[in-house]
Amino acid sequence: MHVMRPQMDKAHSSRCLDSTKRKIIYVCFGRLTDKMAQDWYVDCLIENGMTVEYWDIVALVRKEHSERGALYPGYLHVFRSIGEVEKALQHPENKDAFYVMLITYVAQFMQIFRLLSKYDCRMLYFAWGAMPQDPAYKWRKIFAWLSSPYMCAKEIVNRSKALALRRLKLVKPFEITFVAGDALLAANSYSAKVVPINYFDYDHYVNVRDKGNARLVSGQYAVFLDINLPYHTDLEFCGYSKIDPVDYYHSLNRFFGLLEQQYGIRVVIAAHPRADYDSTAFEGRQIFRLVTAELVRDAEFVLSHTSTAISYAVLNAKPLVFIYTDAMATAYQQTFIREMQGYADYLDAPIYNIDAARDAHQVFPKPVNQERYERYKYDYLTSRQSEDTPTHEIVLREIQSYSIVACASH
Secondary structure, three states: OOOOHHHHHHHHHHHHHHOOOOOOEEEEEEOOEEHHHOOOHHHHHHHHOEEEEEEEEEHOOOOOOOOOOEOOOOEEOOOOOOHHHHHHHOOOHHHOOOOEEOOOOHHHHHHHHHHHHHOOOOOEEOOOOOOOOHHHHHHHHHHHHHHHHHHHHHHHHHHHHHHHHHHHOOOOOOOOOEEEHHHHHHHOOOOEEEEOOHHHHHHHHHHHHOOOOOOOOOOOEEEEEEEHHHHHHHHHHHHOOOHHHHHHHHHHHHHHHHHHHOOOEEEEEEEOOOOOOOOOOOOOOEEEEEHHHHHHHHHEEEEOOOOHHHHHHHHOOEEEEEEEHHHHHHHOOOOHHHHHHHHHHHHOOOEHHHHHHOOHOOOOOOOOOHHHHHHHHHHHHOOOOOOOOHHHHHEEEEEEEEHHHHHOOO
C-alpha cells in the first residue's frame, strides 16, 4: 500500500489538474454571434484551454430567426426540442460541466431550469445589464396587470410557481453568480457564491482607454447609439408592437440634420450589433459596428434611446441626450419612454421628443452631473472590489478554484 500511495497521489493530482479545465456549456435563447462570443468570454475560455459548447435553445421558446454576425463553429449545438436537451444532459462528458445560463429565471425558461436541476447540473449566472428604473414605472406595470384579470392571474401564477419551485428545491441554486454593480448584489441571494465583476462595457471601456487607439472619426461629432428599433428580434418575443421604419428613420434623419446644421458637427451611428444597414438608412452618415467604446470616447456628446451602451457615455463623462419620436411615444409610452425618463432622471440628463423640435436650439445637451455618473458606475457597471481586474480573469479564477476544491473534496 505504501509503495502505491505516491502513484495514487500523482494520478489524483493529474485528475485535479484536468478538472480545472472542465467543460463550459452556454445555454442561450439567442443566436451565437461574434459579439456574444466576445462579451460572454466564449473566445477567452477557448483561448485558455477550456472545452466550450454553446447550446442554442431558440426553437424551444421563440420563433426561428437569423442575426447579423452569426457564427457556426463546431462547438455550436442547436436544439429543436426539450427531449434533445435532456438527451445531451445524459452524456457522461457533460456530467461535470458548468452550465452558464444566458437565460433569466422567468416563466418561459422554468422548464429548462427544472431539467438542469433534475440532472444536478452546476449552473453559473451573470447578473448584469441592469439600468435605473423609476419606482413609479414599476407600480404602473403592477396596475396594468391588475387592470386585466387574465394578465393579473397569469403573472400571479408565474411568480408563485417560480418561487415555489425554488422553495421546494426543484430548481437548484446557482453555484456562482457573477454580479456587476451594487444595485444587483442584494437581489441575487439564490446562489452558493456571489462574485463581484464588471459589466462587459466597463472592460471594453478600460481596454480602449488604455490602448489609446487612433480616432475613427475626424473632427467634431455626436454619436447615436442605435438599437435597431423597428427590426429588433426581441420586440415580438417581449410582446411589444412594431413601429413603421420609414417614419422612424425619417424622424431621426431630420433631427440629425438640424443638429449638424446648427452646431457644425457630424452625427455618426454606432449600429446595433444585430442591425444590417445599407448607407441609405441614415442618409449616407457613417455607420460603425462593434466599436461603440471608441466612438463614444471621442464624441462631443451622445444621443440614445434605451441602450445599455449609455455606460460608455457615463464612463467617458460625455453629455447624454435621450431622444424619442412621436411614433415611439404612441407605441411605447408605458414601456420604452418610461424607461428612458427613468434613465434621464437618474443621470440628470435631458429627454426630448425630436418630432416636436423645429430647430436644434430646442434640443441641447446639459453639462454632465459627475455625482450622478459616478453613482451609475458603481450601481450598474462595476464595484470597488472588481474595477481593477478584468472580468475574464475573475471568471477564470473562480472556475478553476471551484474545480480544485471540488476535486480535493473527492
